[in-house]
Amino acid sequence: MRLKTFTVLAGLVLSTALTGCSSVGSFQIFSAADYSARTDSGYSVPAIPIYKVPAQYRRQIVSYRTDEAPGTIIVDTGAKYLYFVLPEGRAVRYGIGVGREGFDWKGTARVGAKREWPVWTPPPEMIRRQPQLAKWRGGQPPGPTNALGARALYLYNKGDTGYRLHGTPEWWSIGKAMSSGCVRLLNQDVIDLYSRADVGAKVVVQ
Secondary structure, three states, X not given: OOOOOEOOOXXXXXXXXXXXXXXXXXEEEEOHHHHOOEEEOOEEEOOOOHHHOOHHHOOEEEEEOOOOOOOOEEEXXXXXXXEEEEOOOEEEEEEOEEEOOOOOOOEEEEEEEEEEOOOEOOOHHHHHHOHHHHHHOOOEOOOOOXXXXXXXXXXXXXXXXXXXXXEEOOHHHOOOEEEOOOEEEEHHHHHHHHHHOOOOOXXXXX
């Protein structure tokens, strides 16, 4: 894939508006209202104290040049960003948490399945590392404390890779490398991504 660039405005100031979204130059920044508490399919999604999340990791529309088609998901593990490619040189950018050392991964996959409020089943190797997870051997029920959060996109490459793009209740982990290889987003952000991404969408992790 060719080199891609995105533009950053010096002195960017996050809007403090409580509704809608604001535009600053080539950016469109989503406001605190987009991270408020809500009920989703009968489950409670707690509010995110979004001003405790570094500004660069809050959802925003940015200028973004790539040869990938609109609808592609590009994960920049180094910068801790996930891009959903839009037409006309733009993308929705989300802050993410990524795999800690020894659990990071790169490659190309596709969205093989999507689930709202998924059941999380820790793999046997994770249970061996963290025996306290054995109670979820048969699956952790959906809900606000579930490890996969409000939504999960399952990545396939000639079968299920075992990796997910998913939500997390641990908002403080965004921008950090601390997962077991999956890519995590704020629950409000993964709900937004889920609404945009199609099953079969290309996913590039770099």
